[in-house]
Amino acid sequence: MRCVLTTTTHRRRTVALCGAVLLATACGQSHGHTPQQLSEMIAETVRDSAGAGSLGLGIPDTAFDPARFACAPAVDPELPGGWRSQAPRAAVEDGEPVELGLSDTQGHSGTVTAAVTGPDGETALAEAALGEGEWIHLDYPDAFDGAELVPGVYTVVWSDTESGAPITCDGFEVE
Known part of the structure; x- marks a missing residue:
């Protein structure tokens, strides 16, 4: 026509x-x-x-915003699942360990890595075995080699240890 x-x-x-x-x-x-x-x-x-270090995919330039309880830019999960993360939603006192958690409602199991970036820009890593349908918990800074807990905002990026695929992002604040 x-x-x-x-x-x-x-x-x-x-x-x-x-x-x-x-x-x-x-x-x-x-x-x-x-x-x-x-x-x-x-x-x-x-x-x-995009390449491994590009903005927009959430790695490595993701930062947790405690006012929104979200990371920006958001992590693009490359590992399928119903991922849920856990971190304090109120600022914690300096010196108290911080409990971080991860679970998958779709039954993923395997080893995961939590990368916690502190207010100074330094990143500490810890691994944990995730059982099918279970929550895993890591205490920061106790489970992380060389980590310190100082006032400021912390970003937690969870990833699959074997593949390195990002899973989710969370964070917390220390007073």
């Missing part, structure tokens, strides 16, 4: 009709993918084009 404007046609009607025809033509041709498949393809393309 050709869309032609003449002196007797109404521009708005013609533009609307031409737009509808183009949309119907484009949407009528099937590409063979479901919306879920398209979403996964887009996410995979973004990950592949």
